[in-house]
């Protein structure tokens with residue numbers, strides 16, 4: 001683990017290296033950005049670099065400190081993560097108790113709190129005192145989707161670093177060269193995961209993702225072509241995949257979005273399901289208004305499911321909206 005393994009985020013890495021170089025490292029950072037985008041990778045690489053005995057701008061990967069860091073047994077480093085979706089206040093209290101013990105091996109002590117928004121307000125308030133007056137050797141790195149997930153007094157104590165989606169091209173190249181994906185598959189995954197490298201890798205390694213997409217596209221195609229029974233015959237598939245409903249609705253959403261692009265400008269680099277152009281072409285008899293209605297319905301369905309509306313009914317209503325009237 002080091003900066004060279006990270007895809008994208010060059011400006012952020014440069015900024016952090018600059019801070020190391022000028023010895024202007026902040027006591028507390030807040031790394032914000034969407035899920036699996038690379039925040040934790042950057043935080044870990046930064047921490048490892050700061051602890052490395054060589055004191056360079058990249059960890060040396062050879063010294064005692066680097067080796068211990070990679071084995072997650074560096075005495076001056078701590079990673080706190082949620083357990084069962086929550087970071088308990090006791091965890092924070094434990095950490096606060098330990099901060100006055102000077103570092104054992106390095107000049108610094110570093111703590112990363114991943115998903116720090118999963119601390120309740122009491123936990124955040126407890127942490128705040130430490131952020132106000134940290135010992136000179138202490139560096140705290142908080143990770144969250146958005147700064148506003150944390151109380152304002154924490155935000156104002158931290159140097160905030162915002163992560164943006166990684167360019168699709170970079171993710172595509174990574175998937176082709178390291179994850180054995182074809183260009184078309186890589187392109188689909190890169191766009192589908194909206195600049196999140198972690199998600200892209202996860203989908204690349206998931207055996208049934210493309211199979212699932214095929215199944216969904218088959219269901220859509222049958223419904224659009226007037227197979228009225230398909231709606232009810234396919235409900236088992238949606239029930240079986242209830243846990244990944246967001247992914248499934250995204251697949252459907254991107255499909256109809258592609259259909260609009262195909263109708264408006266034809267075969268184009270903007271199409272994500274590039275390997276399915278002939279299927280898009282077969283469905284291009286649908287008119288734009290109808291497709292827009294379907295898209296609205298998909299978005300509505302996602303909101304309904306989030307609000308705990310009956311899942312099966314919500315899905316059935318969405319599939320019904322795809323039928324030609």
Ligand SMILES: [Zn+2]
Nearest residue numbers: 052060063066
């Ligand atoms: Zn080292």
